[in-house]
Amino acid sequence: MSLVLPRSDGHADHVFDVVRSGQHDDPNDIVARSWSRCLNEYRLHPDRPRELPVLPAKTLEERLSRMADVIDCARYEMTSLYQQLSDGETAVVLTDTEGVILHMVTSADFASQVEPMGLRVGAVWSETTAGTNGMGTCLASGAPVSVRREDHFFTAYTGLTCSAVPVYDPAGELCAVLDVSSRSSMMQQHLLVLLGMTARMIENRLIDRRFRSAHPVHFHSRPEFVYTLHEGRLAVSEDGHILAANRSALFQLGMTSVAEIRSRRVEDLFQSSLNDMVQRSVSSSFHPIVTYRANAAHRFFAVARRPAEDARAGGAMTMMPAPTPGVRPAPAARAALPRPGSGGVSTFADPRLAQQLGTARRVIGRQTPILLCGETGSGKEVFARAVHEASPHSGGAFVAINCASLPESLIEAELFGYRAGAFTGAQRTGRRGKILQADGGTLFLDEIGDMPLDLQARLLRVLEERQVTPLGTEEVHDVNFQLISASHRNLLALVDEGLFREDLYYRLAGVELDLPPLRERSDKRELIRNLLQAEGGTECTLSPEAERLLLNHPWPGNVRQLRHVLRSAVALADAQQIGPEHLPSLRGNRGVPPAETVAQPAVPVVPTEEAAEELPRLNPIQANERQVLLQLLEHHRWNVSNVAKALDVSRNTLYRKLHKLHIRISHPG
Numbered sequence: 001m002s003l004v005l006p007r008s009d010g011h012a013d014h015v016f017d018v019v020r021s022g023q024h025d026d027p028n029d030i031v032a033r034s035w036s037r038c039l040n041e042y043r044l045h046p047d048r049p050r051e052l053p054v055l056p057a058k059t060l061e062e063r064l065s066r067m068a069d070v071i072d073c074a075r076y077e078m079t080s081l082y083q084q085l086s087d088g089e090t091a092v093v094l095t096d097t098e099g100v101i102l103h104m105v106t107s108a109d110f111a112s113q114v115e116p117m118g119l120r121v122g123a124v125w126s127e128t129t130a131g132t133n134g135m136g137t138c139l140a141s142g143a144p145v146s147v148r149r150e151d152h153f154f155t156a157y158t159g160l161t162c163s164a165v166p167v168y169d170p171a172g173e174l175c176a177v178l179d180v181s182s183r184s185s186m187m188q189q190h191l192l193v194l195l196g197m198t199a200r201m202i203e204n205r206l207i208d209r210r211f212r213s214a215h216p217v218h219f220h221s222r223p224e225f226v227y228t229l230h231e232g233r234l235a236v237s238e239d240g241h242i243l244a245a246n247r248s249a250l251f252q253l254g255m256t257s258v259a260e261i262r263s264r265r266v267e268d269l270f271q272s273s274l275n276d277m278v279q280r281s282v283s284s285s286f287h288p289i290v291t292y293r294a295n296a297a298h299r300f301f302a303v304a305r306r307p308a309e310d311a312r313a314g315g316a317m318t319m320m321p322a323p324t325p326g327v328r329p330a331p332a333a334r335a336a337l338p339r340p341g342s343g344g345v346s347t348f349a350d351p352r353l354a355q356q357l358g359t360a361r362r363v364i365g366r367q368t369p370i371l372l373c374g375e376t377g378s379g380k381e382v383f384a385r386a387v388h389e390a391s392p393h394s395g396g397a398f399v400a401i402n403c404a405s406l407p408e409s410l411i412e413a414e415l416f417g418y419r420a421g422a423f424t425g426a427q428r429t430g431r432r433g434k435i436l437q438a439d440g441g442t443l444f445l446d447e448i449g450d451m452p453l454d455l456q457a458r459l460l461r462v463l464e465e466r467q468v469t470p471l472g473t474e475e476v477h478d479v480n481f482q483l484i485s486a487s488h489r490n491l492l493a494l495v496d497e498g499l500f501r502e503d504l505y506y507r508l509a510g511v512e513l514d515l516p517p518l519r520e521r522s523d524k525r526e527l528i529r530n531l532l533q534a535e536g537g538t539e540c541t542l543s544p545e546a547e548r549l550l551l552n553h554p555w556p557g558n559v560r561q562l563r564h565v566l567r568s569a570v571a572l573a574d575a576q577q578i579g580p581e582h583l584p585s586l587r588g589n590r591g592v593p594p595a596e597t598v599a600q601p602a603v604p605v606v607p608t609e610e611a612a613e614e615l616p617r618l619n620p621i622q623a624n625e626r627q628v629l630l631q632l633l634e635h636h637r638w639n640v641s642n643v644a645k646a647l648d649v650s651r652n653t654l655y656r657k658l659h660k661l662h663i664r665i666s667h668p669g
């Protein structure tokens with residue numbers, strides 16, 4: 001079928017009519033404005049397309065080499081997008097700022113169909129040469145555009161629909177355009193969103209690539225968004241200067257340009273130095289740590305890493321960040337904490353937990369999949385590692401995947417991998433999926449309740465057949481791994497809501513273990529001692545009053561929160577015995593989440609002492625509701641009016657709910 005629809009007279013007349021009628025004066029009508037430019041500025045005629053210029057081989061080669069890093073960063077994302085669209089009559093295209101096509105991902109069949117009309121690498125698709133079109137008009141307007149069939153200026157292109165978005169470099173300058181050209185004109189809005197996400201992924205990769213010797217900092221006001229596409233990303237020099245920032249970072253920090261943020265240092269943005277953030281991130285095994293906006297009460301969750309280039313240098317150098325003034329140097333014991341659960345700090349002395357661990361160790365050897373349920377921070381990953389280490393597959397890798405924080409478009413490639421050269425434009429090296437990496441070891445699927453439904457079907461097939469086929473290949477690999485999954489959500493409730501496949505649930509839950517929250521554990525004293533030792537070394541001690549406060553706290557954030565509180569207490573105590581004065585977040589409020597996670601409320605409302613009492617058992621749905629409410633309260637700094645507003649319920653309704661879920665709060669004094 002030809003893509004050229006020679007309906008010249010109708011289309012050309014329409015273009016002339018629109019421009020004559022002055023419709024192009026509407027600043028929101030991107031297409032009409034472009035048509036006006038084509039007629040009045042570039043002197044084009046809809047029925048007389050010019051042959052598209054194609055760069056000579058040598059010039060193209062130079063251009064490709066100049067843009068090599070952008071192309072490299074885009075290659076993988078473009079392939080993922082192409083796979084996601086799963087439409088053989090589509091091309092994903094990257095151009096430079098002059099509209100020269102640098103890279104294209106499409107099927108061989110579609111490539112041969114569109115080549116005669118100039119859709120190929122080296123061709124120039126600027127508006128001046130190709131009239132109104134996705135790539136050229138995106139460049140001319142500097143904004144995302146959808147150019148549907150008859151929106152094209154030249155009649156010859158009205159068989160295609162193109163959507164395109166700008167891509168910015170780490171300096172905030174437009175550096176490329178990403179476009180999808182297709183026969184289908186369906187779902188353009190959806191496509192623009194997907195393209196926008198892909199552009200952001202490319203931009204983030206470009207920051208990593210161009211600033212390998214800088215410290216990457218990931219942050220967001222909500223911890224679950226750190227490491228996702230929505231996170232703010234900074235590249236920071238060794239001396240704390242901001243070198244680059246992504247669009248989300250600018251937005252979250254209220255800045256308008258990269259130039260503005262480049263004049264700042266980390267301390268100007270957050271109430272912490274770079275060294276302090278790196279040190280705390282290392283100690284928290286790169287779970288997001290709490291930090292505040294400088295001179296404001298805004299709270300962010302952040303992870304600061306060491307430069308990628310340093311990391312590659314590997315064992316030759318030990319790269320501990322310089323100690324921060326006021327914070328004691330990391331004791332040797334901390335070296336035992338490179339990742340959750342490692343190095344003998346894991347404590348499972350609680351009888352219920354010890355029994356669960358025994359069960360898990362027994363069944364894992366018989367290839368029974370284990371599903372761990374429990375509140376966030378209760379130690380599901382630590383538990384899973386302990387099971388792996390005691391299992392027959394302990395010689396293999398423990399491969400953890402957080403299903404909630406992977407961008408949806410990446411999950412497939414992450415899990416299943418893909419082969420080099422499987423697609424036009426696929427990465428030269430290909431990619432080994434996590435399932436293959438876990439072969440002979442343990443695959444830990446964290447936050448499994450957040451996996452999209454269509455992917456659940458593929459995962460189920462892998463679990464049933466124990467075979468994996470990397471994307472874009474026909475190859476089938478046999479795999480043999482132990483499976484542990486975890487979720488803080490109630491999977492059966494998700495099954496009832498149609499959000500989780502029932503058959504997958506039964507595949508994952510060979511044995512289901514409900515890990516107790518910290519407040520219900522009887523080994524709190526031992527856990528506190530072990531964590532304190534890990535954070536502060538053997539010389540660190542607690543006063544009886546401090547220990548009482550720690551033992552009585554309800555710990556909505558569980559062991560993770562306990563670790564954070566102990567870490568700041570160690571720093572505050574500065575080699576002295578830890579007393580109540582070093583636990584400011586527990587002192588006085590006897591139950592509010594710690595200062596690290598909660599700023600002072602505008603109208604202080606705090607949980608009462610009774611909150612520290614043992615909680616009666618709640619069913620899983622109530623426990624979930626309770627957790628959500630605690631998080632909301634924390635988010636709104638325990639301001640009940642604001643939480644009621646956020647939930648669109650009256651304060652009375654909210655109070656009733658809080659009472660039912662045993663969340664007790666009262667005004668102080």
Ligand SMILES: Nc1ncnc2c1ncn2[C@@H]1O[C@H](COP(=O)(O)OP(=O)(O)OP(=O)(O)O)[C@@H](O)[C@H]1O
Nearest residue numbers: 340341345346347376377378379380381382559560
């Ligand atoms: N038994 C334990 N002994 C020592 N430290 C623990 C223990 N359990 C949890 N931790 C610490 O608490 C933090 C949270 O643990 P982990 O990541 O395993 O929790 P999780 O339940 O998987 O959290 P999430 O639901 O957010 O994924 C980690 O820093 C970990 O080191």
